Amino acid sequence: MSNTDTYHAFMLDYATGNLSASMSLAATLHRLMSEEGDEIARVWEAVRANINPTGEDHQEAIYRMEDIATEIIHTDYDAVMWRKGISGARFCKLPENSGSLMRLEPGDRVFAHGHSTLEAMIVLEGCLKDGRDTFEAGELVLATPGERHRPAASGNKACTCFVARADTPFWRFT
Known part of the structure; x- marks a missing residue:
């Protein structure tokens, strides 16, 4: 949290x-x-x-x-059709603007960044470090506008998260 x-x-x-x-x-x-x-x-x-x-x-x-x-x-995350994003993570956009899934394999991490709006991530499996704290399955990770974080898989298991962002037309480095 x-x-x-x-x-x-x-x-x-x-x-x-x-x-x-x-x-x-x-x-x-x-x-x-x-x-x-x-x-x-x-x-x-x-x-x-x-x-x-x-x-x-x-x-x-x-x-x-x-x-x-x-x-x-209850999704089999190993069977998801993942796409490599520019951040280094793998993503799968969900239908109807309902967010996306993000997957980080052990040792994977996203570059440090911030958002122009609130981002909410739920750890679905594995463990996530973001430079501020470590989060386990079920935990809610909120990144407020301008707050920097660097999501990374922690441990020797893939980390899968659900990611949602408040409505806004752009994403930015901070």
Whole structure:
């Protein structure tokens, strides 16, 4: 997990339906793969329900997102058609602008970079180091605008992540 304030703001936006589809999918993956993620989501959903009790459409959207997230979790990542990206990682873009999968083989790392908008990554398998911390399966990695990180596979197993970025027209080096 990243900065506590950023994390709670992200999960609150998830509970209130204020995230894009790919960011909501990242939060759903975190929720399904992490007890902490599920607990925090439930707390923020309870707050939302007390403030705005009519949220049936939002609940339906969460159920649909859970189905997509479950498919991603149960994917055979070795069978994915990976494409080499300019960063050195392998990627597989998911349909309907719902994010992408990123794979780093043991010893692989991406060059140090930043983003012009929030990026959310969920470690699906393996272990990820990003220059700030080390993250295990189910953990949510948030990189805020201008914050530099350098994702790398940690250990002797491939690291696969789901990656989502807030809507913005460009990506930049910082």
